[in-house]
Amino acid sequence: MTNNIKKQTFAIKGMHCASCVYTNEKALKSIPGVTSAVVNLATGKGTIVSSEVVPDRAIKDAVKSVGYEALVEVGESGTLDDKIKKEKAVELKNLKTKTFVSLTIGAMVVWGSFPGIMEIAPAVFKNFYVQMVLAGIVQFWAGFDFYRAAISSLKHRLANMDTLVAIGTTVAFVYSVFVTFYPEFFMSLNIEVMPYYDVSAVIIGLILLGRLFEAQAKAGTGEAIKKLMGLQAKTARIIRGNKEIDIPISEVIVGDMIRVRPGEKIPVDGIIVEGGSAIDESMVTGESIPVDKHKGDTVIGATMNKSGSFVFKATKVGEDSMLAQIIKLVTEAQGSKAPIQRLADVISSYFVPIVIMMAIATFTVWYVFGPSQAAIMAMLNAIAVLIIACPCAMGLATPTAIMVGTGIGAQHGILIRDAESLETAHKIKTVVFDKTGTLTHGKPEVTDVIVTGPYNNQEILKMAAAIEKNSEHPLGEAIVKKAEAGKLSFSKVKKFHSITGKGVEGFVDNKKIYVGKLLSDKKKKEALDLEKEGKTVVYVYAEKKMVGIIAIADTIKESAVDAVSALNRMGIETVMITGDNQATASAIAKKVGIERVLAEVLPQDKEREVKKLQREGKIVAMVGDGINDAPALAASDIGIAMGTGTDVAMEAAGITLVNKSLMSVVSALKLSAKTMKTIKLNLFWAFAYNVVLIPVAMVGLISPILASGAMAFSSVSVVLNSLGLKRVKI
Amino acid sequence: MVFDKVLVLIIGIVGIISTYWFFFMKKSQTIEAEGDTIEIKVEGGYKPDRISIPVGKTTRLVFDRRDPSSCLEEVVLSDFKVRKFLALNEKTTVEITPDKTGEFDFSCGMGMYHGKLIVK
Numbered sequence: 001m002t003n004n005i006k007k008q009t010f011a012i013k014g015m016h017c018a019s020c021v022y023t024n025e026k027a028l029k030s031i032p033g034v035t036s037a038v039v040n041l042a043t044g045k046g047t048i049v050s051s052e053v054v055p056d057r058a059i060k061d062a063v064k065s066v067g068y069e070a071l072v073e074v075g076e077s078g079t080l081d082d083k084i085k086k087e088k089a090v091e092l093k094n095l096k097t098k099t100f101v102s103l104t105i106g107a108m109v110v111w112g113s114f115p116g117i118m119e120i121a122p123a124v125f126k127n128f129y130v131q132m133v134l135a136g137i138v139q140f141w142a143g144f145d146f147y148r149a150a151i152s153s154l155k156h157r158l159a160n161m162d163t164l165v166a167i168g169t170t171v172a173f174v175y176s177v178f179v180t181f182y183p184e185f186f187m188s189l190n191i192e193v194m195p196y197y198d199v200s201a202v203i204i205g206l207i208l209l210g211r212l213f214e215a216q217a218k219a220g221t222g223e224a225i226k227k228l229m230g231l232q233a234k235t236a237r238i239i240r241g242n243k244e245i246d247i248p249i250s251e252v253i254v255g256d257m258i259r260v261r262p263g264e265k266i267p268v269d270g271i272i273v274e275g276g277s278a279i280d281e282s283m284v285t286g287e288s289i290p291v292d293k294h295k296g297d298t299v300i301g302a303t304m305n306k307s308g309s310f311v312f313k314a315t316k317v318g319e320d321s322m323l324a325q326i327i328k329l330v331t332e333a334q335g336s337k338a339p340i341q342r343l344a345d346v347i348s349s350y351f352v353p354i355v356i357m358m359a360i361a362t363f364t365v366w367y368v369f370g371p372s373q374a375a376i377m378a379m380l381n382a383i384a385v386l387i388i389a390c391p392c393a394m395g396l397a398t399p400t401a402i403m404v405g406t407g408i409g410a411q412h413g414i415l416i417r418d419a420e421s422l423e424t425a426h427k428i429k430t431v432v433f434d435k436t437g438t439l440t441h442g443k444p445e446v447t448d449v450i451v452t453g454p455y456n457n458q459e460i461l462k463m464a465a466a467i468e469k470n471s472e473h474p475l476g477e478a479i480v481k482k483a484e485a486g487k488l489s490f491s492k493v494k495k496f497h498s499i500t501g502k503g504v505e506g507f508v509d510n511k512k513i514y515v516g517k518l519l520s521d522k523k524k525k526e527a528l529d530l531e532k533e534g535k536t537v538v539y540v541y542a543e544k545k546m547v548g549i550i551a552i553a554d555t556i557k558e559s560a561v562d563a564v565s566a567l568n569r570m571g572i573e574t575v576m577i578t579g580d581n582q583a584t585a586s587a588i589a590k591k592v593g594i595e596r597v598l599a600e601v602l603p604q605d606k607e608r609e610v611k612k613l614q615r616e617g618k619i620v621a622m623v624g625d626g627i628n629d630a631p632a633l634a635a636s637d638i639g640i641a642m643g644t645g646t647d648v649a650m651e652a653a654g655i656t657l658v659n660k661s662l663m664s665v666v667s668a669l670k671l672s673a674k675t676m677k678t679i680k681l682n683l684f685w686a687f688a689y690n691v692v693l694i695p696v697a698m699v700g701l702i703s704p705i706l707a708s709g710a711m712a713f714s715s716v717s718v719v720l721n722s723l724g725l726k727r728v729k730i
Numbered sequence: 731m732v733f734d735k736v737l738v739l740i741i742g743i744v745g746i747i748s749t750y751w752f753f754f755m756k757k758s759q760t761i762e763a764e765g766d767t768i769e770i771k772v773e774g775g776y777k778p779d780r781i782s783i784p785v786g787k788t789t790r791l792v793f794d795r796r797d798p799s800s801c802l803e804e805v806v807l808s809d810f811k812v813r814k815f816l817a818l819n820e821k822t823t824v825e826i827t828p829d830k831t832g833e834f835d836f837s838c839g840m841g842m843y844h845g846k847l848i849v850k
Binding site: 013160334336344345348357364 | 742743746749754774775777800808809810811814815817840841842844
C-alpha cells in the first residue's frame with residue numbers, strides 16, 4: 001500500500017436495506033478522487049479510499065444527495081451505539097442535577113413548613129410566596145418530563161407512571177397556590193390555611209432519585225452483551241504472498257491465512273495450519289484452563305493466544321463467526337418473554353387507569369364520609385394512592401432478571417435460546433444423555449494392551465500401528481495415535497492388504513503381522529473381560545501366532561461422573577441413551593453412575609424414547625451433540641446441545657453449551673433455578689407491594705411523602721435483586 | 731353542609747366512569763402495512779398501535795422515537811425475540827418475518843405501552 005492513499009470512515013444514518021447500501025456507495029464513488037467506496041449495512045458505516053483527503057463537507061453532501069445523513073465526526077469506532085451511550089450519559093447527568101436541586105429545594109420547603117422544625121427555620125423559608133416559587137421550580141423544571149410524558153400519553157388515551165406523578169403533585173401544588181392567594185376563602189370554610197408545597201417538591205425529588213438509582217442499576221443488567229461485543233479483535237495479521245499485513249477485521253475473508261503471535265487475540269474462527277499454542281478460551285466457552293491446540297484444531301475468534309505462535313486459515317468471519325452467533329443468541333434471548341411474565345403484563349396494562357379510579361374513589365369516600373377537615377384528608381390520601389402505586393416494579397421484575405441470567409450464562413459458555421427455555425429448565429426432573437460424543441469423547445482410544453506372546457507391550461503396539469498406518473479404519477487410527485503418542489517409530493510395511501470383514505495384514509521387519517478379529521484360537525479370558533467392560537478387542541498375530549490383544553474404547557469424559565452425581569444429588573434422574581448393545585451400554589453407564597439405560601436405540605428412534613419418558617409424566621432434558629440427535633433435542637422439554645455449536649444443534653436446542661464439560665449441564669439447570677427464584681421474588685415483591693400499600697394509602701395510613709419514598713425504593717429494589725444474580729455461583 | 735358532599739359524590743362517580751371510558755373504551759384502528767415498510771411514531775405510545783402485516787413476508791417496522799421519556803426507550807417484540815433500544819429522534823428499524831398468523835403484542839421495555847401486530 002502506498003502512502004498517498006487516504007482512507008476515511010464515517011457513520012451513515014437512516015440506512016435500512018441493501019439498496020440503501022448501493023445508493024450510498026454510488027453517491028460516494030461519484031465524489032472526485034474517490035477510488036472505492038464500501039458501505040456496510042450492519043455497522044452503518046461507510047469507508048472511502050481516495051488519493052487525497054476528501055473534505056467532510058463533500059462526504060456529507062454526497063450522502064445527503066441520496067437522502068441519508070453522514071456523521072463524519074463519528075469516525076472509525078463510533079456508531080449509533082456511541083450516540084445512544086452519549087445520550088444516556090447526558091440523560092443521567094440531567095437527572096442527577098434535577099434530583100439534587102429538587103431534594104435541596106424540597107428540604108428547604110420542609111424546613112419552612114413542617115411543625116417541629118419550622119420554628120427554627122429562617123423566616124424566608126416560612127413565607128408562602130417563597131415556598132411557591134421554590135416548589136414551582138421543582139414542579140415545572142425538574143418535573144417537566146413527567147408532564148411531557150403524561151400529556152403525550154393522554155393524547156393516545158394511555159397512562160403510565162408519569163401520569164400518576166403528574167396528577168398527584170399537580171393537585172398538591174395547585175391546592176397550595178390557592179391557599180397562598182386566597183387564605184380567607186379557606187378560613188371561611190374552617191379549613192386550616194396551610195399549603196402543601198413540601199409534598200409536591202419532595203415527591204418529585206424522591207421519585208427522581210429512584211429513577212436515578214434505577215437507571216444506574218439497569219445499566220448493569222445489559223453488561224454481558226457489551227462485554228461480549230468488546231471481545232472482538234480489531235485487526236488481523238494476514239499473510240499475502242511473502243508479506244504479513246495488518247488489516248481491519250471487517251476485511252478478513254474466508255480462506256485468509258492469519259498469523260497469531262503470543263499474547264495476541266485470535267481475530268476470527270479458523271483451523272490451525274502451522275504451529276500450535278495454548279489458547280485461553282474462557283471468554284467464549286467459560287472453560288478456565290487454556291486449551292492446547294495444534295495443526296488441524298479449530299480456533300475461535302476473540303479468544304486469547306497465550307504462549308505459542310501459529311498460522312490459521314479463516315473459516316468463519318463476520319456474522320458467521322462463533323462470537324457473532326453467541327451475541328445474536330443472547331440478544332434474542334433477552335428480547336424474549338418468559339411465560340411467567342404474562343400475568344404481570346396483563347396487570348400492568350390496566351394498572352394505571354385503575355389506580356386513578358381508586359384515587360378518585362379515595363377522595364370521594366374521604367370527603368363524603370370522613371371526619372372534619374375531610375377535604376384535606378381526602379386530598380392527601382388520594383395523592384398518596386396515586387404516588388405509592390408502582391407499576392414499574394412489575395414491569396422490571398422479569399426482564400431485568402432474564403437479562404442478568406442470560407448474560408451470566410453466556411459468560412459461562414451457557415447459551416440460552418429464550419426466556420421460556422430458562423423458565424422450563426428449572427422444572428426438569430429427568431436428564432437424558434446421549435452416549436457417544438456427549439458422555440464419551442466420541443473418539444475411540446486404545447485403553448489396554450495385553451501380552452500373550454514373546455513381545456512386550458510397546459513392540460505389539462509398534463507392529464500393529466505399522467500395519468494400521470495403511471488402513472483407514474477408525475479403530476486402526478486409534479492404534480496409530482496411541483503409538484504416536486508414545487513416540488514409537490514404525491517400520492515400513494510390505495505387501496499390505498486388508499481382508500474384508502476380518503482385519504489387515506502385511507510384512508513388518510520380515511515378519512508376517514495380522515491385526516484384526518480373532519482367527520482360529522479360542523477366545524481368551526482377558527478378551528472376554530474387556531468386552532464385558534464395553535470395549536472392542538482386536539488381536540495381533542505374528543507369524544500366525546497370537547502375540548497380543550489390544551482393547552479399544554470410547555473413553556468417558558472426566559466431567560461425566562461429576563455431572564451425573566451432581567444431578568443425582570439435585571434429585572434429578574439421569575438416563576443414558578445409546579445404540580450400543582445392552583452389555584456395553586450398562587458397563588459404561590455403571591462407570592458414569594447412571595442407573596437407567598436405554599440401549600440399542602437407533603438414532604431415528606431416540607426421539608420416540610424421549611417422548612416415552614415424557615408420557616411417564618416427566619419433564620425431560622435431552623443432552624446431545626445435536627449431530628444425529630437433533631429430533632430428540634427438539635422433542636424433549638428442553639434440548640441441551642453440547643460443545644459443537646453446529647447450527648442444526650443450536651436450532652433444535654433450548655440451551656447450547658459452548659464448552660465440552662458436562663458440568664455445564666448442572667450449571668445451566670442451577671442458573672435456571674436461581675434466575676427463576678429471583679423472578680418469583682421480584683414478582684412477589686412487586687405484587688405484594690401494590691396489593692398491600694395501595695389499600696394502606698386509601699385508608700389514610702401513609703403520607704404522600706412516605707409514599708413517594710416507598711415507590712422509589714420499590715422499583716430500585718427489584719432491579720438490585722436481579723443484579724444480585726451476578727454474585728450467584730453456578 | 732350536605733350539598734357539597736353530594737356534589738363531590740356525583741363528581742367522583744362521574745370521574746371514575748369517565749376514567750374508565752377514557753382509557754378502556756377507546757377503539758384503535760388497524761393500519762395495514764403498505765409495501766414492506768411501516769413507520770411507527772413513538773410518542774406517548776405507538777402510532778399506529780394496531781398494524782396488520784402479511785404472514786411469511788419480511789416487514790420493516792421503523793420506530794421513530796420522539797418521546798424522551800425513558801419508559802419508551804426500548805421496544806420489545808417478544809414473539810420475534812427482539813428487544814431494541816430506540817435512540818431519541820432516530821428511526822430504528824426492526825425487521826420481522828412472521829411465520830404464523832395471529833395477534834402479537836409489542837410493548838415498551840416495562841410492558842406499560844402496547845401495540846399489536848396482526849399477522850394475516
